[in-house]
Amino acid sequence: MREPITSREMGALDLNCEYFGLSRLQLMENAGKAVADEILKRFSGGKVVLFAGSGNNAGDGFVAVRFLKGFDVDVVLARDVKSELARRNLDILVKAGFSVFPWQDYDFDYADIVIDGLLGTGFRGELRRPYSDIVRAINESESFVVSIDVPSGMNADSGEYREAVKADLTVTFHRPKPGLSRSPEIAGEVVVADIGIPEEFEKLAGPGDFRLAYRRFEDGHKGSHGKVLVVGGYPYVGAPFLAAYSTYKAGADIVTLAVPESVYPQVSSFSPEIIPRKLRGDEITEKNVEEITELARKHDVVVFGMGTVDKGDVAEEISKGVEKIVLDAGGLTATPHCRSILTPHRQEFERVFGYEASEESVLVAANSIDGAVLLKGKRDIVSDGRRVKYNDTGNAGMTVGGTGDVLAGVAGALFAICDDPFHAACAAAFITGLAGDMCLEEKGYNFTALDVAEKIPYAVKKVMELK
Ligand SMILES: NC(=O)C1=CN([C@@H]2O[C@H](COP(=O)(O)OP(=O)(O)OC[C@H]3O[C@@H](n4cnc5c(N)ncnc54)[C@H](O)[C@@H]3O)[C@@H](O)[C@H]2O)[C@H](O)CC1
Ligand SMILES: [K+]
Numbered sequence: 001m002r003e004p005i006t007s008r009e010m011g012a013l014d015l016n017c018e019y020f021g022l023s024r025l026q027l028m029e030n031a032g033k034a035v036a037d038e039i040l041k042r043f044s045g046g047k048v049v050l051f052a053g054s055g056n057n058a059g060d061g062f063v064a065v066r067f068l069k070g071f072d073v074d075v076v077l078a079r080d081v082k083s084e085l086a087r088r089n090l091d092i093l094v095k096a097g098f099s100v101f102p103w104q105d106y107d108f109d110y111a112d113i114v115i116d117g118l119l120g121t122g123f124r125g126e127l128r129r130p131y132s133d134i135v136r137a138i139n140e141s142e143s144f145v146v147s148i149d150v151p152s153g154m155n156a157d158s159g160e161y162r163e164a165v166k167a168d169l170t171v172t173f174h175r176p177k178p179g180l181s182r183s184p185e186i187a188g189e190v191v192v193a194d195i196g197i198p199e200e201f202e203k204l205a206g207p208g209d210f211r212l213a214y215r216r217f218e219d220g221h222k223g224s225h226g227k228v229l230v231v232g233g234y235p236y237v238g239a240p241f242l243a244a245y246s247t248y249k250a251g252a253d254i255v256t257l258a259v260p261e262s263v264y265p266q267v268s269s270f271s272p273e274i275i276p277r278k279l280r281g282d283e284i285t286e287k288n289v290e291e292i293t294e295l296a297r298k299h300d301v302v303v304f305g306m307g308t309v310d311k312g313d314v315a316e317e318i319s320k321g322v323e324k325i326v327l328d329a330g331g332l333t334a335t336p337h338c339r340s341i342l343t344p345h346r347q348e349f350e351r352v353f354g355y356e357a358s359e360e361s362v363l364v365a366a367n368s369i370d371g372a373v374l375l376k377g378k379r380d381i382v383s384d385g386r387r388v389k390y391n392d393t394g395n396a397g398m399t400v401g402g403t404g405d406v407l408a409g410v411a412g413a414l415f416a417i418c419d420d421p422f423h424a425a426c427a428a429a430f431i432t433g434l435a436g437d438m439c440l441e442e443k444g445y446n447f448t449a450l451d452v453a454e455k456i457p458y459a460v461k462k463v464m465e466l467k
Pocket of ligand 1: 010013014027028031053054055056057058059060083118119120121122123124125126127128131148149150173174195
């Protein structure tokens with residue numbers, strides 16, 4: 001059976017499909033048809049009762065019964081249908097003269113087949129009435145029970161349930177949900193239906209990947225959206241500033257920029273939002289490790305290396321004393337001792353890892369660290385040694401100097417609030433490229449790295465508003 005996929009990752013894939021042109025309505029149509037096909041393989045007619053909830057799980061059910069020609073179908077609604085796609089498919093049934101009943105008016109006495117379209121991956125918490133009454137009625141019936149995606153009442157990921165539909169057959173979509181193999185006693189026979197999502201779409205970073213990593217708390221207190229320490233700055237000062245500035249634009253609450261005292265005067269005047277910190281000495285050396293590690297204690301993640309050359313040894317020492325680190329430029333030669341994201345471009349990758357950059361070699365390289373490698377390029381390649389994703393946002397205008405610093409800063413901001421380096425790296429690649437595409441649209445090819453950083457909030461807003 002195919003590799004399982006969690007509800008959150010399936011939701012991200014759904015959003016990506018929509019973004020890549022394959023609508024949720026098409027997916028719902030394919031899902032519903034797949035359920036009907038499995039029923040038609042087993043039955044040529046009879047009494048069918050569809051119990052429908054309020055979301056897209058119900059929507060799949062409304063599609064399914066449309067394909068059960070010659071069956072005697074009753075549609076029973078547990079609650080008002082909230083999902084717009086499901087509502088659209090219910091309206092089709094009503095127009096086509098299907099019998100639709102609210103649960104409280106329905107006298108359920110017999111069905112050859114029950115279709116369980118109550119709850120799918122949107123189930124949270126406990127079953128509330130009338131769902132618990134309906135689940136009990138289904139389980140007490142002698143019907144053949146077909147659950148859509150997951151048996152209602154079961155947590156799709158953990159498989160946990162208090163009370164749940166006991167299905168004879170579960171038709172799930174694209175990939176099995178992890179919970180199904182954990183509670184086989186209620187899943188019954190599991191069929192994984194293809195609903196037309198191209199394999200390639202699973203390997204393409206999209207807005208869903210950004211939303212796996214990014215979140216905003218309404219009642220957030222200062223710092224809950226990430227505290228990032230950016231360290232770099234000799235001999236090039238602009239690079240660490242750009243990284244720090246981008247960290248801030250990508251949503252971090254607290255951004256501290258630590259640079260050697262030799263370049264501190266320029267940095268401390270750059271921008272009021274960024275807290276400047278002076279490191280002893282003209283350039284960063286092992287002597288600074290202790291003060292950097294000390295500073296890092298007050299932050300969620302360190303972004304190290306921008307504007308430095310060959311500081312892998314220092315980065316390595318720092319990584320022994322921190323939780324999470326993003327390594328770029330002079331930090332890339334380090335073997336990190338903590339969870340990390342490395343952001344090399346092709347030449348840096350080949351110098352640091354010693355082999356030709358490709359999907360396989362990025363995967364191998366990522367296997368050697370506890371984290372993710374983000375190989376920047378026309379098509380970025382991200383891997384954590386197990387998973388691989390490409391990112392196609394961005395354009396030729398992004399070869400301008402400094403966009404790598406912007407990406408490192410954005411990766412830091414996301415890694416500060418998302419513990420999965422792979423998700424954080426995919427999100428950073430996607431949103432930074434999208435910001436670059438917005439710059440291209442507005443300014444043509446002559447935009448700068450600072451323009452890209454300025455566009456990050458707009459790209460985030462665009463992605464967070466996608467439905
Ligand atoms: N790519 C895919 O996997 C596809 C999945 N499809 C189907 O969509 C559902 C998920 O739909 P969603 O609208 O997110 O949620 P549900 O339908 O599972 O839940 C509906 C609704 O129920 C409410 N709710 C949550 N918890 C409870 C509770 N404890 N008691 C009562 N009500 C509850 C909440 O408001 C939810 O929004 C997936 O399973 C698939 O069947 C697509 O249709 C096809 C592609
Ligand atoms: K279900």
